[in-house]
Amino acid sequence: MTMMKPLALGLATAALVAGAAIAESHAETPPAVGARKAQMQLYAFNLGTLGAMVQGNMDYDADAATAAAGNIVKLSTLAAGPMWAPGTGADAVEASRALPAIWENMDDVISKAMALNEAAMAMETAAAEGLEPLQAAMKDLGAACGACHKEYREPE
Template sequence: MPRLLTALATAAALALPTLATAQDMNPNVAARHAVMDVLAYNLGQIGGMAQGRMPYDAAVASAAANNIYHLSMLDIAPMFAEGTDNASAQGSRALPAIWTDMDGFNARWAALQTAAEAMKDAAGTDLASLQGAMGGLGGACGACHQTYRQPQ
């Protein structure tokens, strides 16, 4: 529970500057951005270790994986309210396909949860275990982004 509170506090802290500087941005979109930014930050830590760009540190890997897991367990439905797609809301890269295929979108989020749990169990064990769990986690992120997010 303390790790979940830490992850939520981090997400909120990252969202505040976004909300303050993007006054025209829909609060649901800003909240989504904050959650995705915290996910990306933590994924960058374990990804850097998996790719050998930074030394493996079991404590850092475990903390990052726990953060990802807890963020994946958030109820994101309120952040994906209708009218917050890229054609309707400033700053949104969410494609309308989310709302026309909500079951598929929810399945992709569930796949992230499963992959995040596997990473949580593997990350602090050793580098080989972390690397083994990276494919599932990266694949879950990529599958959703390829289908439901507008490219930059």
């Protein structure tokens, strides 16, 4: 029985130290940056499905294309303001690629976000209509994504 107390105490101490290390590693990336990176990864995942169809690397599937495009529409309608908190740009957070110009030109960023949403809705409609409409819509969606990334994202 007496051996159990030191063992329990040692395990509890190890758990506390591990918990503190995990918390510290997460503290390096602010939640706002993590959230917007997650949103971008979800965009990329769904664009990957659509891109594979557009490039002929995957058979066109209206249901899969519509689902992926629908996900992009949903992502483009998130209330993302809190993800773009001041002080979370590349100049302040190592994990961020957001340029400070975002916070200097928020009206333009919002305009570009609205254009992305419009292109995503057009993609959702085109996704159900066939491969050629999907290909045409992909160009517009790619241009909408690129418009913001070109001006407001730091290159890798």
